[in-house]
Amino acid sequence: MEVNADDFFKAANLDKPRVTNKVGSNVTLINVMQIAGLNTLGISIARIDYAPLGQNPPHTHPRATEILTVLEGTLYVGFGTSNQPAPNRNKFLSKVLHKGDVFVFPVGLFHFQFNPNPHQPAVAIAALSSQNPGAITIANAVFGSDPPISDDVLAEAFQVEKNTIDYLQAQFWENNHN
Known part of the structure; x- marks a missing residue:
């Protein structure tokens, strides 16, 4: 009205x-x-x-x-x-x-x-x-979540080494939380 x-x-x-x-x-x-x-x-x-x-x-x-x-x-x-x-x-x-x-x-x-x-x-x-x-945004949601998703879970899900997950999380965490 x-x-x-x-x-x-x-x-x-x-x-x-x-x-x-x-x-x-x-x-x-x-x-x-x-x-x-x-x-x-x-x-x-x-x-x-x-x-x-x-x-x-x-x-x-x-x-x-x-x-x-x-x-x-x-x-x-x-x-x-x-x-x-x-x-x-x-x-x-x-x-x-x-x-x-x-x-x-x-x-x-x-x-x-x-x-x-x-x-x-x-x-x-x-x-x-x-x-x-x-x-x-897929990568932001998966690798930049707060708190982070366990690297054990993501390493198994993506079939990669945990250090790869740690690297990816560091990239997205820095971009999303600064």
Whole structure:
């Protein structure tokens, strides 16, 4: 009853490039936290900037399907399934996208985007089927948790030596807790 136009508006400047992070990406998400009018509408949008050779690392959206459109540059994208019955166990689907191409990542499946060009940045817009899609970055969640997951558990799960797990946890702990 008390809504106004500002409840449905955000001066987001999605046309402006963003500075990328350590892995070479920057996700500018516009969801219900930025636009109150998105509440119950089941949509959100994001601009994703990729540095040359940058990536939006493997992650999942537990509450949304994502449709990605490349605005500039080239992206290598993919997603995978897991724990499927034979013969499709752990199927991986990928594609190289160019300006104007579109790719869909089904809800809950891990996916990524990578800019294979060493000289040019890339930009994409992602539309998501939730007002609050959530994001779980796989490596951060596994190796950067607080408190850390036991290196015995992770060494067995990933079938590597404990010192490899210790090294990975140190990388993600430092990045996530400083």
